[in-house]
Amino acid sequence: MSEPIVLQVVGRLRSDLGATDAAPHQGDEGAPDAWLVLEAGYADALAGVVAGDSLVVLTWLHQARRDMLKVRPRGDPDAAWTGVFRTRSPHRPNPIGIHPVRVRAVDGRRLLIGPIEAIDGTPVVDIKVELGPVGER
Template identity: 55%
Template structure:
């Protein structure tokens, strides 16, 4: 058994699937990651300008969907969800690359490029590591 406890929620003006861009860089509004007070120490050293990977639970996803028309284009052939970024999938974990715009409060980060809906549970946050900088 796997048990996941959300560490926060998304606060966004995006409230409906049909209004959300397919990817954050395709016009997502600025949004906020609102964290549980218990995880504030984990945000130490996160700063404005950082790129982060935000893992979410896509709570409005259809978990029975195994194939989709990519980008909801009915002309595209049906494709297995594991080779797409569809939110509809057996375990709807979202991965979003965002940029920190502002640290609003100890529990709130304002971010760019987040296409998740308002109220989406946040599962984890990870730093983006640039491969070039690693070498």
């Protein structure tokens, strides 16, 4: 039986993308920049983050289906059914989004980041520095 896990929403994305059908599949496929607005209680966690940094933003894809175990990759009806753990589909038991982004600007507890394909209002559950090659960690 699954053990429940509680995640804290540390912020939300403010994007021009208002609906999932308007969003590209990946950030590097024409996604815009967006503002990541941290909850006030997490502002100190941004210490040291500057424009130009490469980060990985982890989101909770709140409009994704959680009951799908197989999908047709990229929504292609001609593609073979594939297990979601072999895809980047948002539809999965735990719809956690992984978004490598560049920090464009820092304004208090707001980060202008991009490109990012998540829609407006998407909850952010964590932010991590992007890892380079193993020797650079």
